Amino acid sequence: xxYFAVIIAVLVIIAGxxxxxxxxxxxxxxxxxxxxxxxxxxxxxGEELTETLYCAYGxxxxxxxxxxxxxxxxxxxxxxQLLSKRYGVANDGSYNLVLSGFSDGRYxxxxxxxxxxxxxxxxxxxANNFRPQLLIENNFFTVADKKSKLRFRNLIPGVYxxxxxxxxxxxxxxxxxxxxxxxxxxASKSLESGNWHIEVKLRGTKKILKTHSLEIGTKELIxxxxxxxxxxxxxxxxxxxxxxxx
Amino acid sequence: MSKSNGQLSPAxxxxxxxxxxxxxxxYTVLGVAIAVAGQWTWFSFLFTGIIALCSAYSYVFLSNKFxxxxxxxxxxxxxxxxxxxxxxxxxxxxxxILTISVYAYAFGHYISFSFHGSTLIIRILAAAILLLLIGLxxxxxxxxxxxxIVIVSLNLLVLLILGIYGVSNxxxxxxxxxxxxxxxxxxxFGGAAIFMAxxxxxxxxxxxxxxxxxxxxxxPVLLLAVTFVILVxxxxxxxxxxxxxxxxxxxxxxxxxxxxxxxxxxxxxxxxMTIAAGLATAAAINSTLFSTSNLSRKIADKNELPKWxxxxxxxxxxxxxxxxxxxLAAVFAVIGSLSxxxxxxxxxxxxxxxxxxxLAYKEEGSKKWIPIIGIAFGAITAIxxxxxxLIARPxxxxxxxxxxxxxxxxxxxxxKRIS
Numbered sequence: 001x002x003y004f005a006v007i008i009a010v011l012v013i014i015a016g017x018x019x020x021x022x023x024x025x026x027x028x029x030x031x032x033x034x035x036x037x038x039x040x041x042x043x044x045x046g047e048e049l050t051e052t053l054y055c056a057y058g059x060x061x062x063x064x065x066x067x068x069x070x071x072x073x074x075x076x077x078x079x080x081q082l083l084s085k086r087y088g089v090a091n092d093g094s095y096n097l098v099l100s101g102f103s104d105g106r107y108x109x110x111x112x113x114x115x116x117x118x119x120x121x122x123x124x125x126x127a128n129n130f131r132p133q134l135l136i137e138n139n140f141f142t143v144a145d146k147k148s149k150l151r152f153r154n155l156i157p158g159v160y161x162x163x164x165x166x167x168x169x170x171x172x173x174x175x176x177x178x179x180x181x182x183x184x185x186x187a188s189k190s191l192e193s194g195n196w197h198i199e200v201k202l203r204g205t206k207k208i209l210k211t212h213s214l215e216i217g218t219k220e221l222i223x224x225x226x227x228x229x230x231x232x233x234x235x236x237x238x239x240x241x242x243x244x245x246x
Numbered sequence: 247m248s249k250s251n252g253q254l255s256p257a258x259x260x261x262x263x264x265x266x267x268x269x270x271x272x273y274t275v276l277g278v279a280i281a282v283a284g285q286w287t288w289f290s291f292l293f294t295g296i297i298a299l300c301s302a303y304s305y306v307f308l309s310n311k312f313x314x315x316x317x318x319x320x321x322x323x324x325x326x327x328x329x330x331x332x333x334x335x336x337x338x339x340x341x342x343i344l345t346i347s348v349y350a351y352a353f354g355h356y357i358s359f360s361f362h363g364s365t366l367i368i369r370i371l372a373a374a375i376l377l378l379l380i381g382l383x384x385x386x387x388x389x390x391x392x393x394x395i396v397i398v399s400l401n402l403l404v405l406l407i408l409g410i411y412g413v414s415n416x417x418x419x420x421x422x423x424x425x426x427x428x429x430x431x432x433x434x435f436g437g438a439a440i441f442m443a444x445x446x447x448x449x450x451x452x453x454x455x456x457x458x459x460x461x462x463x464x465x466p467v468l469l470l471a472v473t474f475v476i477l478v479x480x481x482x483x484x485x486x487x488x489x490x491x492x493x494x495x496x497x498x499x500x501x502x503x504x505x506x507x508x509x510x511x512x513x514x515x516x517x518x519m520t521i522a523a524g525l526a527t528a529a530a531i532n533s534t535l536f537s538t539s540n541l542s543r544k545i546a547d548k549n550e551l552p553k554w555x556x557x558x559x560x561x562x563x564x565x566x567x568x569x570x571x572x573x574l575a576a577v578f579a580v581i582g583s584l585s586x587x588x589x590x591x592x593x594x595x596x597x598x599x600x601x602x603x604x605l606a607y608k609e610e611g612s613k614k615w616i617p618i619i620g621i622a623f624g625a626i627t628a629i630x631x632x633x634x635x636l637i638a639r640p641x642x643x644x645x646x647x648x649x650x651x652x653x654x655x656x657x658x659x660x661x662k663r664i665s
Contacts, residue, residue: 069419070422086426087424087426088419088422089424090420090423090424092509093491093493095493116637116638118435119633119634120281120638121283121425121426121436122425122426122496123281123282123585124638136424136425138493138494138496140491142359142362143362144362147362190364
């Protein structure tokens, strides 16, 4: 007991003495709002405009470093309708902000979405009747040596859930993410580095929506976004990947 | 320090009460509370802590008045409300099974996180710790008071260091890092979701006849222990979030304190927190399983459970109850989700504490305001929890209500048929 207390005390003293270099929070904004080629996202701290980001459809934005604090992220469409959300960011934080849904002019939050936010807070997530949403993702992860983590987000509004299967090109190991509904994000799963073949199917059918080959490195968090190719039609989906290193 | 002539000293009572609450509570519920209450998580613990404090008063008041071990079941028997006593005893057993499953779930996650174990490993660990403790209980090694007190002391020390170190690194934006700021009233919803973090103190009411001079010491010591735990929870809620960041606490809610410790001092932090969480949850499982099995035996003795549970093995252990409840908890731990288990257990203990406060209100002469506050705050919290379940998990709520219906209305019929 006494020894344990001494060990803890020493650890705390060591940790206290170590001057930690805090990293500024970083955020990437991605635009998956269907039927919109590009949008401008405004980032405000209080009344002060911090950044205006131009975001093209289907691409992950470049990293923006912010001072810690509370920010309002907003998007105004060509008719002047406003979608805005307030999120806090803090030192050492890394986040992705994802704009999703249909841009059909209905910006008001649905009642079920509002009720779920009241009772579940940060864990509340609904399709919001496919209306536009600004969703935040946290990029913190831990992973074993020689492995990476992979997760997927379904950004195809109005379509059945999808099943995703990955097969390692060499070991033939298989990894599955089943029943991924819009606009949910799967849990991050560990996988070995190497080449992986990805197959996306519509839930309950044999129809393959997408195949893709992905090279996985080590100590990375990879987020795969599934979204419709608006020029090719809803079931022509595209995969865009975001990688965050350790 | 803890026992003299086989009796629990005030220091021992304090340690067991504080340990019974902190044992598995804060390790499992912090991330759930932060998701709901954000920067007001500390208020969640304060609000529900007041219910626990008033209920602790009521438990001790009734224990002293009736000079009897046995908790809520014994109190109801004494006031000759045997049908409610029977119903409540079944409800309590359900609450304890859920609580054990939450601790086993947390044990699996904390141990597995230290070596990047898979989901399968987590489930195996959760089931394995229960099998091990079922085995130890069957061998008659159930209540290890001295060992428990040592584990509680280590556990409290680790949590205090984490909390104090975190608060000394005051970093307000971390309280809402990666999430929307939450309104003040969300603290009540947060508290509703995690109320089970305070249930542990009432296990002491089963040990009443072993407490040294209970009339003199039980009340101040138990109230002191509950107050201390409220302060520790508030300290850890703030400190761990300053270190780990709100979004990380939510995304890794099953192992939130390991993440905070890792962010603070790296790998040594994970090691210390894994040991602390592993020991604390194992001790909490052991004492809850022991108390639940002995409670079942008493209830069966009074014909409120089938006589089948009255059976003991050669070590005088209620073996069938140990195996039955331990196995059921293992099943819940393996198939359940953290939020569902914690919320279901919270609802059961809100009802139980409400009944105990109501009894104390009826029996108390001069300090009726204490159980009244407990009942009022408890009712607000229970309504918030029912609303949360209705919106977020209606099927879980329906299942729980169906169980309660069976306990209240079908139980007498079952018992009549069996007898």
